Amino acid sequence: MKTLLRLGVLVALFSAAATVLSAADGKLMVALMPKAKGNAYFLSVKAGAEKAAKELGVELLFDGPTDTNAAKQNEIVENWITLGVDVIAVAAENKEGISTALRKAQKAGTKVITYDADALPDARSFFVNQATPEGIGQGLMDEAARLMNNEGEFAIITATLTAANQREWMKHIEARLKSSYPKMTLVAVRPSDDLKDKAQSEATALMSANPNLKLIMAICTPGVPGAAEAVKQAGKTGKVKVIGLGLPNENKRYVHEGVTDSVILWNTMDLGYLTIYAGTALAKDQLKPGAVSFKAGSMGTFEIKGDNILLGKPFIFNKGNIDQFDF
C-alpha cells in the first residue's frame, strides 16, 4: 500500500512536471525523430530543422535510437507522449511497428507527421516526402543507363533486404529497367547492413563473380564509398562505375578520383526545414488535410499530393558541383 502511494505521488509529480515543461512560455514543442541519431544523413536533416525552429520560434527536441532499432523508436514516442509535446515528426524504421505508438499520440492530442520514411497513413496527418520512390528509382536507373550507354550488367548494394525505403526504391528501379532498358541486366542485389566495410567486401565479391559488371549502384549511404573503395582497390576505376544514394562529403574523394560518377540525393537540410514548418503549421491549424500546396518560410511553396508534401526532384552531385555542398 505504501509503495503504491509513493508510486502515485511520483506519477503525479512527473505529469505535473511534464505539464509545466510543455506550457513553458507557450512555445510549441516539436519533437523530431531520426531513424538513427548518429547518422550523418539525419544530422543534416537536423541542421535544417534547427534553422526552421529558430525562424518559427518553436522548441525543437531531437532524439532517436543510436542505431536503427524499431522498438526503441516506439519507446521514445511513448516518452514524448508523457512529456506532452505538441508535434511529433518521425522517420519510421518499421512502418507497422511505429504506427500503434503514433496513433496513441494522436489520441492524446499530439499532431503527428512523418518524414523520410512513412508510417501507416492513419497514424499521421502528412508525410513529408523527400522524393517519391518513383523519382528516386527512375533517377538512379536513368543515371545508370546514361553511364552504361543503355546496355550491360549492373549490381545493386542495398542496406538490408527488408528495409522499407530500399525495397520501395528497388521496385521502381526494376520497373524502370523493365520498361525502358531491355539491354541492361541486374545481376545481383547484395545487403551491406548499412556498413561501409561490408559494402566494400560485397562489391569485391560482386566484381570477381561477375566479370562483365559495368556498374555498381549503392542505394544506402555507407554503401557508396564502400563500393568505390572496392572498385579502386580492384584496379577497376572507370571499368566498373559507381553511383548511388549518398552524402556529398563521404564521396567527394572518390568523385574527384573518377571512381564514383554520380551521387544522387535530395537536399537533406531542406527536408528537415520543410518537416518542421509543416509540423508547426499543423499544430497551429494553418495546415489542414486536403490542402494542395504549402508555403514553408524562405523556401517557398511545395506541392501536396494527397497527404504527401513533396520536397521535389532528387539532386545529382557530380565532379562539377559536389564541392558546393558540405554535409
Added chain:
Amino acid sequence: MKRYFRELSVTAALLLVLLGLAVLAPAFYQPQPLLSLVTREAPTLIVACGMALVIICRQIDISVGSQFSVCSVCAGLLAARGWPLPLVVAASAGLGALMGAINGGLVAGLRLPSIVVTLATMVTLRQGLNLVRQGEFVNLPDSVQWFGLSQSAGQATLVVSALVVLVVIGLALRHLSAGRQVYAVGTNAEAARLAGIPPQRVTFLVFVFLGALTGLAAIMNIVQSPQVQPLSGAGLELKVIAAVVVGGVAIAGGRGNLWGAFAGLLLLACVSPALTHLHIEAYWEKAIQGAIILLAVVADGVRQRRGGK
C-alpha cells in the same frame, strides 16, 4: 581423433565448401579479389582469438563491436592529428585494453555476470560514440592506408600478422601455463582456485587481452580504407562469437581451441561471397549462417548428453 571431432568436422565442412566453389565457381579463386576478401577478415580473426579465450574462461564479451568502433574512431582521430602510426597502434591497443579492464574489473572484481556487464558497456560505448561523433566519418591522412605501403604489400602484412597472432596465441594457450590456467578456470573455477590458480585474476586478464586485441583489430581495419565509419564494427560481437562457437569452443567454457575458431570464422565468412559467386539470392545468407551455428550447438549438445567432455 575423437577428441578433436568438432574442430575436424568444421574444417571438413570448410574444405567441402571450398571444393564446391572450385568446381562450381572457379572465379572465386582469382588471386587479387580473394586476397582482398581474406584481408577484410583479418581484423575479425584477431578479435575471434581474444573472444575464444574469454569463452573458454566461461565468460562472454558482447561489447567488442562497440570497443572496436571506439578504437577505430579514436585511432582515426589521432592519425588525422598527425600522430606517427606506431603510437596510434599503441594507443588503440591501450584504449582497447582499458575498456577490457573495465569489463574485466566488473566481472572479476564484483563477480557480476559478464553478459549483463558487457551488454551495458556495449550500449554505453556505442551511445557515447554516437553522441560525440554523430555518425560523421573520420577522414584519414593518405599515409595511413596500408601503413604507407603498396596495396598488395599492405594486404600481405595484414594477413600475415593476423596469422602470426593466431599461431602465437594458439600455441601459448596449449603450451604455456597461463594458457592452461584459462581452461582450468573455465572448467571449474573453484577447483582451479584450490589448485592455486587465481580465477578472478585470470578472468580479469582475458577481458583485458580481448580488449587489446580488439584495439589492434581496429587498426587493421582502418588501414584498409581512407575513411572510418563510426558504425564500423556494429555486429562484430555476433560474428566472432558465432565463429568461436561454430569452431567448437564450448559456450559453457573449458573446451575448444583457436584452430577450430579459425575454421569456424572462415566457414561463416565464406557464405556471403560464395552466394554471390553462385548467383544465389542474398536472402539465404543469414539463414545459412544461422543453420551452421545451430548445427554446431546441436553437435555440442549431443556430445554432452553422451557424456563426452
